[in-house]
Amino acid sequence: MAYTEEELKKELETKEYEYGFYTDIESDTFPKGLNEDIVRAISKKKNEPQWMTDWRLDAFRVWEKMEEPEWANVNYEKPDFQAISYYSAPKAADPNKTLDDVDPDLLEMYRKLGISVDEQKKLQNVAVDIVVDSVSVATTFKKTLAEKGIIFMPISEAIQEHPELVKKYMGTVVPKTDNFYAALNSAVFTDGSFCYIPKGVKCPMELSTYFRINEGGTGQFERTLVIADESSYVSYLEGCTAPSRDENQLHAAVVELIALDDAEIKYSTVQNWFPGNAEGKGGVYNFVTKRGICEKNSKISWTQVETGSAVTWKYPSCILKGDNSIGEFYSIAVTNNYQQADTGTKMIHLGKNTKSTIISKGISAGKSQNSYRGLVQVGSRAENARNFSQCDSLLMGNECGAHTFPYIEAKNKSAMIEHEATTSKIGEDQIFYCNQRGIDTEKAIALIVNGFSKEVLNKLPMEFAVEAQKLLEISLEGSVG
Amino acid sequence: MELKDKLVSSFMAFENNVDVENPVHDIRTEAIKNFETKGFPTKKEEAWKYTSLNSLRKIDFSIFPKTENTIEYNDVKQYFLHEIDTYKIVFVDGIYSSYLSETTHDGVDICLMSSALTKDMYKPVIDVYFNKVASKEESLTTLNTAFSREGAYIYIPKNKMPKKPIEILHFATGNEASLMLQPRNLIIVEENAEVQIIERHQSLTSNNVLTNAVTEIFAADNAIVDIYKLQNDTAGASLIDNTYIDQKNKSVVKVHTFSFGGKLTRNNLNFYQNGEYIDSIMKGVTILGEKQHVDHHTLVHHIEPNCESHQDYKGIYGESSTGVFNGKIIVDKIAQKTNAFQQNNNILISDKATINTKPQLEIFADDVKCSHGCTIGQLDEDALFYLQSRGIPLKEARALLMYAFANNVLESVRIPELKSRINALIANKLGVSLGFDL
Numbered sequence: 042m043a044y045t046e047e048e049l050k051k052e053l054e055t056k057e058y059e060y061g062f063y064t065d066i067e068s069d070t071f072p073k074g075l076n077e078d079i080v081r082a083i084s085k086k087k088n089e090p091q092w093m094t095d096w097r098l099d100a101f102r103v104w105e106k107m108e109e110p111e112w113a114n115v116n117y118e119k120p121d122f123q124a125i126s127y128y129s130a131p132k133a134a135d136p137n138k139t140l141d142d143v144d145p146d147l148l149e150m151y152r153k154l155g156i157s158v159d160e161q162k163k164l165q166n167v168a169v170d171i172v173v174d175s176v177s178v179a180t181t182f183k184k185t186l187a188e189k190g191i192i193f194m195p196i197s198e199a200i201q202e203h204p205e206l207v208k209k210y211m212g213t214v215v216p217k218t219d220n221f222y223a224a225l226n227s228a229v230f231t232d233g234s235f236c237y238i239p240k241g242v243k244c245p246m247e248l249s250t251y252f253r254i255n256e257g258g259t260g261q262f263e264r265t266l267v268i269a270d271e272s273s274y275v276s277y278l279e280g281c282t283a284p285s286r287d288e289n290q291l292h293a294a295v296v297e298l299i300a301l302d303d304a305e306i307k308y309s310t311v312q313n314w315f316p317g318n319a320e321g322k323g324g325v326y327n328f329v330t331k332r333g334i335c336e337k338n339s340k341i342s343w344t345q346v347e348t349g350s351a352v353t354w355k356y357p358s359c360i361l362k363g364d365n366s367i368g369e370f371y372s373i374a375v376t377n378n379y380q381q382a383d384t385g386t387k388m389i390h391l392g393k394n395t396k397s398t399i400i401s402k403g404i405s406a407g408k409s410q411n412s413y414r415g416l417v418q419v420g421s422r423a424e425n426a427r428n429f430s431q432c433d434s435l436l437m438g439n440e441c442g443a444h445t446f447p448y449i450e451a452k453n454k455s456a457m458i459e460h461e462a463t464t465s466k467i468g469e470d471q472i473f474y475c476n477q478r479g480i481d482t483e484k485a486i487a488l489i490v491n492g493f494s495k496e497v498l499n500k501l502p503m504e505f506a507v508e509a510q511k512l513l514e515i516s517l518e519g520s521v522g
Numbered sequence: 523m524e525l526k527d528k529l530v531s532s533f534m535a536f537e538n539n540v541d542v543e544n545p546v547h548d549i550r551t552e553a554i555k556n557f558e559t560k561g562f563p564t565k566k567e568e569a570w571k572y573t574s575l576n577s578l579r580k581i582d583f584s585i586f587p588k589t590e591n592t593i594e595y596n597d598v599k600q601y602f603l604h605e606i607d608t609y610k611i612v613f614v615d616g617i618y619s620s621y622l623s624e625t626t627h628d629g630v631d632i633c634l635m636s637s638a639l640t641k642d643m644y645k646p647v648i649d650v651y652f653n654k655v656a657s658k659e660e661s662l663t664t665l666n667t668a669f670s671r672e673g674a675y676i677y678i679p680k681n682k683m684p685k686k687p688i689e690i691l692h693f694a695t696g697n698e699a700s701l702m703l704q705p706r707n708l709i710i711v712e713e714n715a716e717v718q719i720i721e722r723h724q725s726l727t728s729n730n731v732l733t734n735a736v737t738e739i740f741a742a743d744n745a746i747v748d749i750y751k752l753q754n755d756t757a758g759a760s761l762i763d764n765t766y767i768d769q770k771n772k773s774v775v776k777v778h779t780f781s782f783g784g785k786l787t788r789n790n791l792n793f794y795q796n797g798e799y800i801d802s803i804m805k806g807v808t809i810l811g812e813k814q815h816v817d818h819h820t821l822v823h824h825i826e827p828n829c830e831s832h833q834d835y836k837g838i839y840g841e842s843s844t845g846v847f848n849g850k851i852i853v854d855k856i857a858q859k860t861n862a863f864q865q866n867n868n869i870l871i872s873d874k875a876t877i878n879t880k881p882q883l884e885i886f887a888d889d890v891k892c893s894h895g896c897t898i899g900q901l902d903e904d905a906l907f908y909l910q911s912r913g914i915p916l917k918e919a920r921a922l923l924m925y926a927f928a929n930n931v932l933e934s935v936r937i938p939e940l941k942s943r944i945n946a947l948i949a950n951k952l953g954v955s956l957g958f959d960l
Binding site for chain 2: 441442444
């Protein structure tokens with residue numbers, strides 16, 4: 042063996058965040074603090090119609106009266122909402138520019154991140170709507186999509202160009218009063234993506250948005266709205282990395298998915314925000330509300346790979362409203378050092394013959410805490426509802442924790458619900474077996490973890506699967522003692 | 523008046539009747555303070571999310587029974603395990619009935635909490651054990667502590683085993699329109715000792731009864747403790763049963779809970795494993811109908827390495843009944859080599875029945891095997907068809923399948939007479955007679 046276990050541990054602890062750098066772009070940033078004027082100013086900056094401003098103000102007034110939720114199994118210093126700047130836009134931003142006009146600093150940043158916009162355009166057939174500090178700077182493939190009638194644009198533009206769609210659907214799945222962070226997001230969201238797939242259209246490519254947090258001290262409040270009209274199909278990718286910063290950054294996004302009759306939405310996330318350093322300092326707070334609603338015969342599938350953030354609080358959910366609708370949730374959550382993750386899903390069965398599948402894999406290493414929190418609810422009219430849940434946890438080292446909080450509520454006698462959970466560690470004999478065959482411990486662990494996560498990795502689109510596998514390796518390198 | 527206020531103001535009156543010089547007095551005073559601050563738990567609390575005490579809080583319960591009531595043995599014979607000889611500690615409306623009881627001091631102490639709390643000879647034991655494992659924070663437990671006066675006191679010294687099982691029975695005569703009872707039991711089983719205890723709360727009318735019981739059990743090294751809880755009460759009876767168990771090295775404690783009746787039943791079963799090579803076993807069968815509500819809350823805290831815990835709860839829910847299962851397993855950082863298993867299977871046989879289940883794991887050690895499984899489903903249509911095609915009527919076929927479903931809980935009952943008694947109760951509950959025992 043090339044390394045001893047001690048050395049492996051040490052190497053991991055000292056391993057700095059791979060994508061930890063900071064690009065200096067001149068920002069147009071609002072003063073810190075939050076009040077009605079700031080909300081109005083954001084709305085004005087975005088040149089929004091009156092109804093949108095009112096909607097934001099409504100949300101803000103509700104938010105003021107709400108308290109931060111305490112129930113999650115995480116410990117962190119509460120963010121000071123008055124010490125955050127709620128708007129920050131790179132000056133060079135102009136959606137109508139060509140790539141050549143884009144700030145070279147930005148392009149350099151993408152190059153460092155390994156994401157070349159034009160390369161992606163050509164090689165991966167992915168339309169990328171890049172969001173840097175809340176304003177979209179480059180949108181590709183718009184034309185190809187437009188030919189199919191697909192609308193894929195920043196939500197701020199959608200508010201201008203397709204107000205009827207935004208007005209009809211925004212806030213219908215995640216009401217602006219839903220929870221503390223959703224209300225905050227509704228009041229101050231600066232940008233995000235809007236996607237509409239017309240009736241009967243199968244989106245020809247994977248839609249992708251890369252979110253990045255750049256300016257220190259600015260929270261990011263993204264709002265995503267995906268509408269799949271009758272009999273349409275879309276696969277949506279969301280991936281994230283963030284520069285290494287010393288102070289905690291808040292991220293409170295809202296994602297709403299609407300699958301109308303016979304439609305299918307596949308939503309995949311790879312999240313790798315700065316998790317804080319080995320001492321648990323810094324790192325991103327990720328408090329996200331993600332929810333989808335399924336009409337008749339439709340399907341929503343959430344796949345997520347979570348390796349980053351200091352604190353994660355995220356429950357992508359499905360409301361299975363229509364008969365024969367299907368909800369799926371596949372998740373890998375990896376925590377290391379002082380990371381804390383409280384994540385899971387909610388499957389609300391309301392329609393007849395609805396089905397849901399939950400596969401959750403939690404891997405905890407270092408001093409991290411990893412929790413699965415899920416709800417499976419079968420309403421009294423949901424005949425023949427079917428659910429299968431599986432939550433497996435893998436523990437590495439004796440200083441981390443794995444927790445499971447599954448809530449199961451059945452009100453219909455024809456419901457079939459199964460829940461299974463296991464917790465274990467990587468067997469010494471498994472590692473020994475690999476060592477014996479000339480595979481060093483680190484590789485052996487990567488092998489075993491990959492096998493453990495396979496069920497979920499398989500659900501990711503090709504482009505993401507490769508990246509996700511790499512991420513798993515980076516996050517866990519040498520973390521086994 | 524709200525029940526809480528009534529209880530708090532009655533505490534003074536209660537104090538006048540007991541010895542205030544006793545050290546237990548301080549424990550009681552401390553406890554009532556805690557209850558006064560916290561009050562009854564509400565649905566806003568995570569642990570009471572699915573069980574509401576609101577309807578009970580509005581009832582005007584009498585807290586101290588006015589008169590001593592007697593009942594004839596023949597009227598209640600059916601509630602005793604009369605086929606075999608047992609020790610009996612019987613309470614009627616909360617007051618000890620010497621006429622119905624059979625206690626002993628022959629080698630082991632099977633007697634009353636009231637004497638243990640007041641007599642000097644028990645003082646060393648009370649000092650060491652009383653209120654030591656019971657929660658000092660949980661409001662209903664502290665309410666019981668404040669009013670603790672009567673209950674069963676069982677002390678089994680080293681290397682001893684009582685000759686026969688012990689029955690603890692609480693009867694409510696219904697002479698009071700609404701009665702609240704707060705029995706407090708203390709069970710100490712010393713090294714290498716063994717005991718079997720059957721516990722039952724029975725109301726003789728459908729008048730309102732609310733029982734808030736606390737039982738503390740201490741199992742020393744190598745001790746073996748078997749507890750059987752029979753809950754088949756009338757429609758007016760509600761039971762909140764708090765059991766706290768402290769286990770030492772190599773002890774084995776088994777708790778079987780059979781819930782077939784009552785208006786509202788809440789079982790709080792808490793195991794603390796303060797030693798190595800401990801085995802904690804919880805088994806339960808719940809069969810409900812009407813508007814009955816049963817809530818099983820279990821906690822196993824694995825504090826030391828090399829221990830095991832096994833949980834197996836089966837539930838069959840009919841009519842408008844509600845079932846709750848919340849099993850929590852905590853494995854501390856140093857509790858390596860822990861094996862913790864939890865299984866909760868449920869069958870819903872009515873459209874109006876509800877089941878809420880939450881099997882929960884909190885694990886801080888890495889070298890452990892922990893799993894939980896939970897299912898909600900129906901009887902297998904194919905199996906029913908198979909039985910029917912062999913001439914077994916639908917009703918019996920269904921009952922047969924339900925028996926089979928509950929069987930692996932029943933088969934670990936070690937008293938054969940008790941097993942057939944439970945069999946009869948299940949048959950009765952399912953409305954069939956199979957003509958055989960399992």
